[in-house]
Amino acid sequence: MEDTLLIHRLHFAFTVTFHYLFPQLTMGLAPLIVVMKTMALRTQNDIYNQASRFWAKIFGITFIMGVVTGIPMEFQFGTNWSQFARLTGGVIGQPLVMEGVFAFFLESAFLGLFLYGEKRLSPKGHWWAGFLVFAGSWLSGFFIIVTDAWMQHPVAFERLADGQFQVISFWGLLMNPWALLQYAHNMIGAVITGTFVMAAVGAYYILQGKFVEYGRVFLRVGVTGGVIACILAVFPTGDLHGKMLAKYQPVTTAAMEGLFKSETGAPIVILGQPDEEHEKIDNPLVVNKTLSFLIYGTTAAEVKGLNEFPKDQWPTNIPLLYYSYHIMAGLGSIFVAVMGISAFLLWRRKLYESRWILWIVMLCAPLPYVANTAGWMTAEIGRQPWLVYGLMRTSEGFSKYVHAGNGLFTLLGFMGLYTVLAILFLYLVHHEVEHGPEPGAEGVLRTNQPMWH
Amino acid sequence: MLFVWFWLVAIMIAGYVVLDGFDLGAGILHLVIAKTDQERRTVIRTVGPVWDGNEVWLLAGGGTLYFAFPLLYASAFSGFYLPLMIVLWLLILRGIGIELRMHLNSPVWRGLFDGCFAISSLLLTVFYGAALGNVVRGVPLQKDGYFFLPLWTNWNVGPQPGVLDWYTVIAGVVALVALTLHGAHYVAFKTSGELNTRARRVAGVLWPVLVLVTAASLVATLSIRPQLLANYRSYPVLYLVPAAVVAGLAAMFFYRRKGNDLGAFLSSCVYLVFMLVGAAAAVYPNLLVSTTDPALNITVENAHTGPYSLQVGLIFWGIGMAIAAGYFVFVYRMFRGKVGAASEGSGYL
Numbered sequence: 001m002e003d004t005l006l007i008h009r010l011h012f013a014f015t016v017t018f019h020y021l022f023p024q025l026t027m028g029l030a031p032l033i034v035v036m037k038t039m040a041l042r043t044q045n046d047i048y049n050q051a052s053r054f055w056a057k058i059f060g061i062t063f064i065m066g067v068v069t070g071i072p073m074e075f076q077f078g079t080n081w082s083q084f085a086r087l088t089g090g091v092i093g094q095p096l097v098m099e100g101v102f103a104f105f106l107e108s109a110f111l112g113l114f115l116y117g118e119k120r121l122s123p124k125g126h127w128w129a130g131f132l133v134f135a136g137s138w139l140s141g142f143f144i145i146v147t148d149a150w151m152q153h154p155v156a157f158e159r160l161a162d163g164q165f166q167v168i169s170f171w172g173l174l175m176n177p178w179a180l181l182q183y184a185h186n187m188i189g190a191v192i193t194g195t196f197v198m199a200a201v202g203a204y205y206i207l208q209g210k211f212v213e214y215g216r217v218f219l220r221v222g223v224t225g226g227v228i229a230c231i232l233a234v235f236p237t238g239d240l241h242g243k244m245l246a247k248y249q250p251v252t253t254a255a256m257e258g259l260f261k262s263e264t265g266a267p268i269v270i271l272g273q274p275d276e277e278h279e280k281i282d283n284p285l286v287v288n289k290t291l292s293f294l295i296y297g298t299t300a301a302e303v304k305g306l307n308e309f310p311k312d313q314w315p316t317n318i319p320l321l322y323y324s325y326h327i328m329a330g331l332g333s334i335f336v337a338v339m340g341i342s343a344f345l346l347w348r349r350k351l352y353e354s355r356w357i358l359w360i361v362m363l364c365a366p367l368p369y370v371a372n373t374a375g376w377m378t379a380e381i382g383r384q385p386w387l388v389y390g391l392m393r394t395s396e397g398f399s400k401y402v403h404a405g406n407g408l409f410t411l412l413g414f415m416g417l418y419t420v421l422a423i424l425f426l427y428l429v430h431h432e433v434e435h436g437p438e439p440g441a442e443g444v445l446r447t448n449q450p451m452w453h
Numbered sequence: 454m455l456f457v458w459f460w461l462v463a464i465m466i467a468g469y470v471v472l473d474g475f476d477l478g479a480g481i482l483h484l485v486i487a488k489t490d491q492e493r494r495t496v497i498r499t500v501g502p503v504w505d506g507n508e509v510w511l512l513a514g515g516g517t518l519y520f521a522f523p524l525l526y527a528s529a530f531s532g533f534y535l536p537l538m539i540v541l542w543l544l545i546l547r548g549i550g551i552e553l554r555m556h557l558n559s560p561v562w563r564g565l566f567d568g569c570f571a572i573s574s575l576l577l578t579v580f581y582g583a584a585l586g587n588v589v590r591g592v593p594l595q596k597d598g599y600f601f602l603p604l605w606t607n608w609n610v611g612p613q614p615g616v617l618d619w620y621t622v623i624a625g626v627v628a629l630v631a632l633t634l635h636g637a638h639y640v641a642f643k644t645s646g647e648l649n650t651r652a653r654r655v656a657g658v659l660w661p662v663l664v665l666v667t668a669a670s671l672v673a674t675l676s677i678r679p680q681l682l683a684n685y686r687s688y689p690v691l692y693l694v695p696a697a698v699v700a701g702l703a704a705m706f707f708y709r710r711k712g713n714d715l716g717a718f719l720s721s722c723v724y725l726v727f728m729l730v731g732a733a734a735a736v737y738p739n740l741l742v743s744t745t746d747p748a749l750n751i752t753v754e755n756a757h758t759g760p761y762s763l764q765v766g767l768i769f770w771g772i773g774m775a776i777a778a779g780y781f782v783f784v785y786r787m788f789r790g791k792v793g794a795a796s797e798g799s800g801y802l
Contacts, residue, residue: 061556067505068548072541074512078519078530079537082599085530089523090758094766097520100513101773108509109780112502113787120787164523166759170769399531401601410538417542421549428556 007407008080008398013380014411015072017373018418022066022425024372027141027187028194029059030134032221037127051217052130053118054437055198060115061428065421072414080407084387084397090166091157092147094173099143107136141190142183149179152379153248154388165388181244182379185237188229189375192335193368195226199342200365201433203358211436216352219342219361223351227343230335238332239294245382246295249389251309252382255318256325257291259305266291266303270330274322279306316384316394324377331371338364454763455738455753458521461770463733465514470581470632470729471722472507476500478636480547480574481629483567486640486651490560493567497551498792499643503784504551508544513777520766524598524756525740532592532600533584536616540580547573575629582628586621589674589681589732590614594743598751610677612744620673627663627670631728634659635721638705642714645791649714656709656717664702667728671695678742681735691734697727 033055040048074096077085113121114129121129150157156172157165167173199222205215246253254260258269260279268291272284289299296303306314315321338360345351351358383389387397479500487493519526530537550569557563592600593613605615608622617625634656641652674681685691701724708716736742740756743749757763 057556061553064548064552068545071508071512071544074515075530075537075541078526079534080531082527082531085519086523086527086598089519089526090762093516093520093523093526093758094762097513097516097766098769098773100509100516101770101777104509104512105506105773105777105780108506109777109784111505112784116502117787160759167762170765399534399599401599402531402534406534410535413538413542417545421545424549424553428553431556 004400004402004404004407005395005398007404007411008402009394011080011407011411011414012076015069015076015414015418017376018414018422019066019069019073020372020376021369022062022069023137023141024190024193024369025062025197026059026066027137027190028192029055029062029198030130030137030194031191032194032198032225033059034127034130034134035221035225036217037130041123041127047213047217050437050439051214054214054432056115056130057432058429060111061425061432063111065425069418069421080399080402081387081397082399082402084392087163087392087397088151088165088388090164091150091154091173094167094170095143095146095150099140103136103140103143107133107140110136138187141187142179145183145186146174146176146179148379149176149182151386151388152182152383153178154391159391165391178244178248181237181241185233185241186375188233188237189368189372191225191229192233193372195222195229195339196335196361196365196368198222199226200362203362204433205436206352207355207358207362211438214437219351219358220346223339223342223346223361226335227339230332230339233332234336238329243295246303249382250304251306251313252315252321253295254304254306254309255315256321256378256382257303258322259291259303261307262302262305264292264302265289265299266301266305268294269326271326274319276318313385315382317381321378321381324374324381328371328374328378331367331374335364335368335371454760454767455757457767458757458763459733459737459740459753462514462518462521463729465510465517467726467729469507469510469514471635471725472510473504474578474632474635474725475639475718476504476507476636477574477578478632478634479640480551480570480636481578481633482636482640482652482655483574484571486637486648486655490563492648493563494555495644495648495792496640497554497570499640501551502788505548506781506784508548513774517770520770521758521763522740522751522753522756523758525751528594528598528600528751529741532602533587533616534601535604536580536584536602540577543573543577543580547577578629578632579625582625583617583621585628585729585732586624587616588741589624589736590618590620590677591742591744593745594741594749594751596749598749614744620677623666623670623673627666630659630663630666631721631725634663634705635718635725638709638714638718638721642718643792653709653712653714656705660702660706660709667698667702684734684737691731694727694731694734698724698731701725701727 033052036048036052036055040046040052077092077096110129110132114126114133117129118126150173153176154165155176155178156167156169158168159165198218202215202218202220202222205211205218242253257266258272258274258281259266260281265288267286267288269281270285270287272281272286275282291303292301293299295301306318338357342351342357342361345354345357385393385395387394479496483493483496487496515526546569550566550571550573554563554566554570557566587602590610592602594600603615605617606613608615608618610618610620614621637652637656637659641649641656644652701720701722704720705717705724708714708720738753739750740753741751
């Protein structure tokens with residue numbers, strides 16, 4: 001029983017974590033590509049068109065990875081979490097079907113036109129294709145966040161006698177305040193990934209001394225967008241999210257901050273290892289009274305510690321939750337610094353010559369993935385032990401007839417397949433980056449292919 | 454209301470089969486009729502801009518089913534756990550095969566991607582057919598509304614069957630033949646020259662096979678579940694559905710003889726749609742029947758979501774699908790015509 005639950009949890013956790021590595025880049029790149037296409041229309045400078053085409057290729061590879069790893073997500077509600085699907089279908093069925101009919105059709109219809117239809121469309125028409133792919137991918141993200149937000153903070157529902165949840169307000173569900181804030185924070189997180197990746201490729205080109213002109217465009221767009229996104233991630237979205245969490249899931253706040261005992265003027269723990277057994281933080285590095293201030297706006301406020309809550313309501317993996325949150329918040333702070341310095345140097349027209357910061361920007365490329373993943377882990381591990389917060393436990397939701405042996409079989413299958421996908425993805429993106437964005441650099445064989453290029 | 458949602462789900466499934474069906478068929482034929490890299494690219498180009506949109510019908514259909522009948526979704530998806538997971542893996546390989554092929558210019562890589570595309574397409578059609586066969590045959594539903602089917606047991610149609618038994622294998626073969634033929638008509642319609650000739654030749658060979666397996670599947674179905682005729686007896690007008698299937702088959706034959714590829718393709722759409730309509734009309738109001746006790750059947754009555762959702766859903770679902778239909782018309786118009794005539798360097802358009 002315990003084993004089966006664990007396997008089903010790992011199954012979803014692994015597949016969704018791997019899946020979200022791709023949409024965060026496509027959702028982050030989409031607005032940047034639209035920006036570059038807008039600049040191309042405005043300035044009539046072909047370098048922006050060429051830059052858009054280059055990123056469209058990366059986008060295309062990433063998008064297909066997101067599509068193929070995304071389909072299993074919709075299936076797994078039923079395959080691995082059938083009791084959850086059955087009881088909550090009356091609520092989350094709505095955003096999930098809306099994602100299909102409003103977002104997926106939009107994305108898929110215009111993706112082909114955007115990736116390969118440039119010659120058939122006018123420049124404006126192609127801009128619209130790009131814009132609609134952007135709109136579709138962001139809309140898709142919204143419906144998924146609505147689904148997750150309802151699990152975090154259930155609203156607009158009634159519970160029937162047999163335990164089923166039933167939605168009672170269409171707009172109430174879509175406009176769940178939790179969803180709006182989580183969506184803002186999440187999409188900004190995706191833009192951070194997009195801007196860091198774009199800036200990092202730019203930095204790489206300049207450091208390599210090839211495709212330098214393009215490197216500058218990528219850096220300019222990436223750093224400008226990046227500094228805005230990094231600040232917005234902390235304030236107001238991250239700040240408001242933290243306050244909302246403290247209000248509705250105070251036990252989660254206590255666990256992720258490592259606050260075992262209630263405290264007036266609670267400190268914030270920057271570093272240290274939570275010791276669950278003795279209920280304390282080892283080797284703590286703290287800033288006094290900051291947590292009270294961040295949550296309540298006054299250093300005198302009391303923050304409730306884990307001791308205020310019954311143990312059966314504690315998140316089930318406190319150290320992992322604590323680390324996830326600290327990694328997200330720590331990296332978020334580092335991003336503000338890196339993008340802030342880069343933006344300052346860009347403004348002073350020194351960025352392209354400051355090789356030290358280019359090195360840092362380039363090496364930072366993987367970190368937004370870590371931060372976004374850690375952020376989602378904070379949200380989902382923090383929600384434990386509940387599937388629907390306060391109402392339905394995780395242990396009540398899985399498919400009880402799919403035993404651990406079957407679950408492990410398919411989990412291993414996904415692990416193997418996704419390892420291959422990851423290698424393939426990295427290889428192909430590397431291939432495109434090395435190939436570069438310049439026209440005519442396509443090579444003899446490539447120009448002989450009239451179809452896909 | 455429940456009747457309406459039953460048919461909306463059925464429409465989504467039919468839409469998926471007709472649309473993704475032709476690109477699955479093109480995938481199956483990929484290695485058979487396209488020999489050179491140029492020809493293979495042409496085959497992929499016939500489906501390249503549309504396959505992803507077609508596949509969205511599966512997701513949107515699954516979403517619609519979940520939205521309207523959560524119990525069915527929960528029961529069927531966990532009960533068919535293993536075949537669904539295999540379907541997911543095949544969908545992954547297939548998407549990769551189609552979309553990443555052009556990024557690497559190497560015969561070995563391309564051979565690998567072509568193989569992924571073809572083999573996954575073939576296995577998917579068999580699984581889809583078998584899935585439909587399972588729904589028609591029934592599954593060992595328990596009192597709590599759940600079941601779990603192993604991939605196979607003794608290959609017999611009994612109270613404790615597997616996903617695969619002799620009946621569902623027949624259904625799988627029907628789907629394989631029907632969708633391969635569907636794809637052949639589509640490829641013939643979208644290409645010219647040598648590829649067109651080969652696709653037509655394949656269609657010529659497969660047509661009599663399809664007639665044969667369709668008839669066999671009808672006999673097999675009525676032999677394992679004679680009660681499926683009950684709705685037909687109550688509403689004799691339903692006999693028009695199998696008549697439409699026969700008409701679709703006949704029209705396929707005549708249009709192909711006349712060299713009208715579009716006509717043959719549309720006839721194939723008619724055949725597929727009415728095969729599914731016929732099955733849906735036979736099972737209604739059941740969604741999933743129990744092999745052990747008819748009282749345990751999952752029906753539209755006991756599986757549906759709340760009345761408020763169903764009403765609101767009719768509005769937003771209707772709006773969403775109307776817009777989506779607009780995209781489809783637009784995209785198919787953009788990509789109309791034979792693909793072989795594209796000039797150099799024109800993308801895959």
